[in-house]
Each structure stands twice: as structure tokens, then as C-alpha cells.
Amino acid sequence: MKTYCAKVSPCGRFVATSGFTPDVKLWEVKFTRTGEFEKVQRAFELTGHTSGVFQFDFNADSSRMATISKDGTWKVFNTNVEFNKGQDPEVVFTGRYGFEADEIRTKIALSADGTVVAIGHDKTIRFHSAKSGDEIGRLDDVHSQAITRIHFDSSGKYFVSSGDRHVRVFHNVVGYRMTLDDLKDKLKRAPKKEVVQEQIAALEATLKDILG
16 A cells, blocks of 8 residues: 655646546645645546555646556646546556566656656656657666656756666757647648747747757
8 A cells, every 4th residue: 555656746736646546636725825734635536557656746827637556658738627626537558568667666757847757767757748749769778777767847958867776867858859840730821920030039049959
């Protein structure tokens, strides 16, 4: 009867936990208009897994969450719902992983904009599109020992991992590439293409500086 993961959402509105049961439970922390603590009340649950949830993560505004479970799947949920009116979160995507996961060596992180899912296991980190599930990047032997934590920063510029008493900071190249693909798709429909073209040029220049 274990609790595997517990987090406060980046927006400070929710406290969430997961463990041996196949769901993630969220509570809303309520304050008065003057900023004084009022109460904690059950908000909603993330359901759909069939076994314990090892880890979960929020995006920057808590409108998306990612989970990874003992059942061999990871999921992305739309949590931008009016739960006070009875709305439930919906599964946006379900993917499968092909390794033997456990609550110690298996990690998941969701990018600030909710477009990239990072899955860490042992010494390897895999990056997936939150929309299609496609693997869009991979880092092998990131640390000499099992990874202890992975995290996207709130600006979307960096990705961080920890292990073997070290912290490594990476440019979020996969995130930049996902944004670039979205901008190129947006360019086809944009009424004012100059603005989008400038954004694309700036992002391509950023990637060129990073990758050389």
C-alpha cells in the first residue's frame, strides 16, 4: 500500500497523489479573497490505467497532465475542465513503453506547453510527442547510475535530469522542433504570414546556435 508520487501543481491550485491504485487523485487548495487558507477539497481523479501509477506531471498552467503506469502505458490528460460542474478529465493520448518499469527507476515529465512527454528509465530518457506518441528524441547513458529526476523548466527552454550526484541541463531541442513544426503548419492558414515567418526564422536561428 504505497504512495509513489505526490506533487503540488505549478499553478499552486492542486495537490495530487498516485500509488498502487490505477488512478491519480487531485485535491483543490482553496483560499479566501484576502489570501488566507480556507480548505482542501477533492477535485477530480485521472482514470483509465489498469494498474498503479508510478509518476505523473503537470504542464505549466495545469491544463494537461501526463502519467505513467505499471500497466505498460503512459497517458496525457486534458485537465482543463470545470470539475465543479461535474466535468471529468479526458485522455488525449495513450502510448505504450517497452521496458520493465518500476516506481523507483521510472520517471515522466511534461513540457510547459504540454506538447512533449519525457520518459526516463534507468539511464535512458525518451522524448515523445504528446499529440501522436511518436518518439522524437532519445538520450542514452545520461548518467552513470539510474536517473532520479527529470524536469522541463517553465520557460520551455531547458530540460534537466539528475542522477549519480550530478544535475545535467540540456537545451530543449525537441520542444523547439515541435514548436517549429506547429508554426510551419500555422503558416499555411495564417492571414498575416509575415508574423509567423518571423517567428519561424527566429526559432530556426535559435536551433542553429544550439546545434551549430
